[in-house]
Amino acid sequence: MTQTTPLSYTLVITGAPYTSQAPQSALAFARALFEAGHRLDSVFLYGNGVYLASCLATPPGDELNWTQAWSEFLMETRTPAVACIASALRRGILDSAEQTRYEQPASNIAEPFEMAGLGDWVEATVSSSRILYFLPTD
Amino acid sequence: MNTLIVIDSLPYGDWRGREALDMAFSLAAFDRPVTLLFRGAGVNWLRPGQAADQLHQKSVERNLAAATIFGVSTLIADKAALRQYRLPSDQLPEAACETDLTPAFYQQFDSVVAL
Amino acid sequence: MPTLHIINKAPDHPRFSACLEALAEDDSLVLIENAVAALVFGELPLPTCYALHQDVQARALSQSAEPAVKMIDYSGLVALTETHQRVVNW
Numbered sequence: 001m002t003q004t005t006p007l008s009y010t011l012v013i014t015g016a017p018y019t020s021q022a023p024q025s026a027l028a029f030a031r032a033l034f035e036a037g038h039r040l041d042s043v044f045l046y047g048n049g050v051y052l053a054s055c056l057a058t059p060p061g062d063e064l065n066w067t068q069a070w071s072e073f074l075m076e077t078r079t080p081a082v083a084c085i086a087s088a089l090r091r092g093i094l095d096s097a098e099q100t101r102y103e104q105p106a107s108n109i110a111e112p113f114e115m116a117g118l119g120d121w122v123e124a125t126v127s128s129s130r131i132l133y134f135l136p137t138d
Numbered sequence: 139m140n141t142l143i144v145i146d147s148l149p150y151g152d153w154r155g156r157e158a159l160d161m162a163f164s165l166a167a168f169d170r171p172v173t174l175l176f177r178g179a180g181v182n183w184l185r186p187g188q189a190a191d192q193l194h195q196k197s198v199e200r201n202l203a204a205a206t207i208f209g210v211s212t213l214i215a216d217k218a219a220l221r222q223y224r225l226p227s228d229q230l231p232e233a234a235c236e237t238d239l240t241p242a243f244y245q246q247f248d249s250v251v252a253l
Numbered sequence: 254m255p256t257l258h259i260i261n262k263a264p265d266h267p268r269f270s271a272c273l274e275a276l277a278e279d280d281s282l283v284l285i286e287n288a289v290a291a292l293v294f295g296e297l298p299l300p301t302c303y304a305l306h307q308d309v310q311a312r313a314l315s316q317s318a319e320p321a322v323k324m325i326d327y328s329g330l331v332a333l334t335e336t337h338q339r340v341v342n343w
Contacts, residue, residue: 014253046157046161046253047153047154047157047253086160087157090153117164118160118161118164119164119168121161121164122164122165122168122170125139125141125165125170125249126139126170131249133251133253135252135253
């Protein structure tokens with residue numbers, strides 16, 4: 001085991017589950033980060049990546065539910081996770097505050113995801129020592 | 139922290155470029171230096187005379203015209219792609235310049251983001 | 254400053270050639286997801302690089318790996334991000 005100084009990471013996911021491998025690769029990478037003793041500052045969902053925050057995704061029983069897998073990991077590790085509000089609203093991902101604001105019939109953001117603006121991403125580009133993007137493959 | 143935001147897909151066919159542009163505008167709003175690169179098919183963002191209303195979309199040409207006002211300092215076009223897509227230099231927006239994409243070009247930036 | 258380039262696009266995707274053009278001599282390249290198909294994509298002069306073992310195995314490409322390609326797992330990928338201050342995702 002080589003001992004290195006722990007680094008802080010932000011992971012940005014821009015590929016949707018069941019459309020791209022991005023949420024899976026990001027989760028495997030995030031787990032490996034913790035095993036290596038690093039810190040995960042935050043996870044930021046952007047573009048189609050916000051679909052990962054939908055608690056309504058209902059894959060068939062023999063497929064992994066990536067929203068659930070991510071939610072469990074985020075809660076276990078107490079990692080803050082944010083869905084970009086502009087990306088999310090366009091694609092029908094809402095929390096209860098946005099549901100009320102836009103008078104929509106439902107909200108569907110999975111715990112512990114929160115909604116925030118791109119300012120959070122700008123902040124991460126400054127405060128985290130590494131920022132990695134998990135992109136769609138097309 | 140100088141960031142390069144890359145747009146490499148055509149406008150209107152998907153939202154990737156628009157969302158990349160939003161990232162550039164956000165950096166600029168927080169006074170972070172940001173440069174936009176139009177690479178490959180992305181150079182078509184720079185074509186004059188777009189009629190996005192035909193598709194009930196907002197014109198990215200108009201968005202780009204606002205880029206320098208919002209503090210996105212430089213628009214850079216992939217020189218080889220301009221030729222490939224038959225886009226003459228004199229038709230580019232005033233703020234745009236052309237470049238060859240070499241390792242040295244990318245190394246000028248602390249971070250490079252392409253969605 | 255050497256850069257770590259991580260690519261997930263198939264070798265015939267325009268992003269792939271753009272990535273190879275951006276690669277400086279002391280940079281490192283990692284193939285993940287669809288990019289591992291570069292191991293068998295004939296016309297491509299692939300530089301010395303790494304490939305993510307899980308993605309290679311899932312796509313049944315492990316027999317085809319050239320000696321110039323080093324197999325790594327996620328902990329290997331994390332280790333590469335430790336030693337490279339600059340990471341570019343393609």
